[in-house]
Amino acid sequence: MKNVPLAEVDLVDRAVLPIGTDYPLGHVLDWHEHRRAQFLYGATGVMIVDTADGTWTVPTERAVLIPAATSHRVRMLGVSTLSLYIEPAAVPWWPATCTVVDVSPLLRELLLAAVDFDIDYRLSGREGIIAELLLHEIAERAPLPFHVGIPASADLAKLCREYLASPDAGVTNAAWAARTAMSERAFTRRFRSETGESPAVWRGRARLLAAVPLLRTASVSAVGGRLGYASPAAFTAAFTRTFGVPPSRFTGSRQPAGHGRDW
Template sequence: MRNVSLAELDHLPAEVLPIATDYPPGTLLTWHEHRRAQFLYAATGTMLVETGEGAWTVPGERAVLIPPGTRHQVRMLDVRTSSLYIEPDAVPWWPRSCRVVEVAPLLRELLLAAADLDADYASRDRDGALVALILCELATLTEVPLHIVLPHEAPFDELCRRYLAGPDIAVTNAAWARAASMSERAFTRRFRQLTGESPAAWRARARLLAAIPLLRHKSVTQVSELLGYSSPAAFSYAFSRAFSLPPSSLRH
């Protein structure tokens, strides 16, 4: 099923509804939620997913697991997706918060095949077996830590979401504290309580996440310069340490 709305199909008895969708660059799917669990795979491009808890950056050929009933929004950067909308009872192991995961070659091929299924696929043995194999493969996924915690308290949440939309190396703790009408010490203490890390460490991670869509079209050297790193080696080290994969692996 391609380029159709979940609302048209959600009533069907199938445990899994595979839907592939092509999005124009920059498409924003504003805040919404699904009754079913969602496996959202980026065949191309980069997806930026936000919930009330955090933000996840999903490069091409990776996916994000979105729990049922989770309010979220997604910005699509030149993305072609394959989604699976799954009845919660069929995936009792599904995580309670979003996770970015690697997608192995076998699962990628299964997703391509599932996109061509009709709405009544469950009535055919071969198609039902294909979807059953997909469910088996989903249970073996490996998480990639491409996320950042978002504070759930004003004005910290607004400051962080604004920074994610436009990371700026010139921003300081003092500037954030002034914007919050707090002392720098009090601001830093509360920020750490809300996110588990200092404002400076949080901003550094946010800048590294911002590198992911840039790496699709720019070299590691260019991205390191844009983000204010002293050298490509310093950028590559910081990126690999934060996300357990080298930035060169995200080049297309």
């Protein structure tokens, strides 16, 4: 199924509903939730997924697992998606929070095949086997660290979301503490208790996440300089240490073969 609103097919008697959608650049799916769990794969572009608990950046050819009944917002940056909407009872192992995962070549090909299914695809034979195999392949995916947590308290959450929107290497713990009318020591202790990280470590990770969409249209050197790194080498080292791959893996507008944008 392609470009079909989930609401029109949500109650169809199929545990796995594959839907492909092509989004305009910068399109935002505002806060919403699904009755089903969602496997959201970006065949092209970059997706940024927000929940009350965190922000997940999903590079090209990766996917995010979204739990059922989780309120979320998605910003699409040149994205064609292949989504699976899955009955929660069919995936009791689904993660309790959003999780970014890699997508193997086999899983990608299964997704491409499934998106051509009719709404009432056959449960026996090829189509039913592909739907079942999709769930087995997703269960084997390992999580990737493309996320930051958001504090539960409103004042700290506001600081974090503002920083994610406009990361600035010059921001200090003292500046954040002043905005919350706390001492720097008390602020740092409170921030760590809510996120598990110091404010400085959190900001460093947030800056690196911000690099992923920027790398679609700018060089490693330009992105590193924009985010306040002293040199491309310093930026590359920090990015690789955090995410396990160099930033050069995300440069350019990549559109893999077989992932057409004519949906």
